[in-house]
Amino acid sequence: MRVILASKSPARLHVLRHAGLEPEVIVSGYDESQIVDPVPTSLAARLAEAKGATVVPQLEGDFVLFACDSVLEFEGRAHGKPGSEAAAIERWQRMRGHEGLLHTGHYVSVHQGERYSEQTRVGSTVVRFADLSDDEIRAYAATGEPQKVAGGFTIDGRGGAFVTAIEGDPFNVSGISLPLVRQMVIDAGVPWHSLWAAQGS
Numbered sequence: 001m002r003v004i005l006a007s008k009s010p011a012r013l014h015v016l017r018h019a020g021l022e023p024e025v026i027v028s029g030y031d032e033s034q035i036v037d038p039v040p041t042s043l044a045a046r047l048a049e050a051k052g053a054t055v056v057p058q059l060e061g062d063f064v065l066f067a068c069d070s071v072l073e074f075e076g077r078a079h080g081k082p083g084s085e086a087a088a089i090e091r092w093q094r095m096r097g098h099e100g101l102l103h104t105g106h107y108v109s110v111h112q113g114e115r116y117s118e119q120t121r122v123g124s125t126v127v128r129f130a131d132l133s134d135d136e137i138r139a140y141a142a143t144g145e146p147q148k149v150a151g152g153f154t155i156d157g158r159g160g161a162f163v164t165a166i167e168g169d170p171f172n173v174s175g176i177s178l179p180l181v182r183q184m185v186i187d188a189g190v191p192w193h194s195l196w197a198a199q200g201s
Contacts, residue, residue: 001112003195006055006067011149011156012175016066019178022197028054028067032080040078041103041122044071048105049120056109056118064185064195067107068176072127072151074100082152088141091152097131102151104172106180110188117188123177125168129153132162150175 005013005023016023028051035050037043052067059065071078074095082088102125110117132140145159146152153159155166155173163173171178182192 002063004065020196030054040073043078044103044105045120048107052107062112065109070104070150072100082147085141088146092137095129099128102173108184119184123172123180125172128165130162130164
């Protein structure tokens, strides 16, 4: 059975590979600006579903497809990628010393013989941020890292030093919750361990 990751995120690919899977990457190319939703959890779910549903028609045979999208809920609103250095600085000046909720939408589509299943679920993790100095914020923004990731931070890069605590699944903050997608795959009738790549491959 093919394992497909409908995402160009290196963090998601890294998580799946270290969990024993060897997914093929097929980027959806979906225009995220088409979906506007004031509810952060709903936005994450709808974006993940749209990305996955864009790739499914391109596939044949048996496969499991994962598509995800993350948004940070902070100050009651959903925040995606800052996009620019100035936006990253402004975001961190507000976030420092506070906490947010990182929501990741997960869409899983399973095709196995005549069976077809698709599910969308959301994982949420509380993230507490260190009280960064202005110099740290400017230096971090200058690296280019926060501009390119949901919420403006990572835990598996330079931003990891600026996260003081996490409540919930840390993989969810990296962009794909392994416990959640495992359960979704099992609920679709596929044993999780059957997706592991052969050792040495």
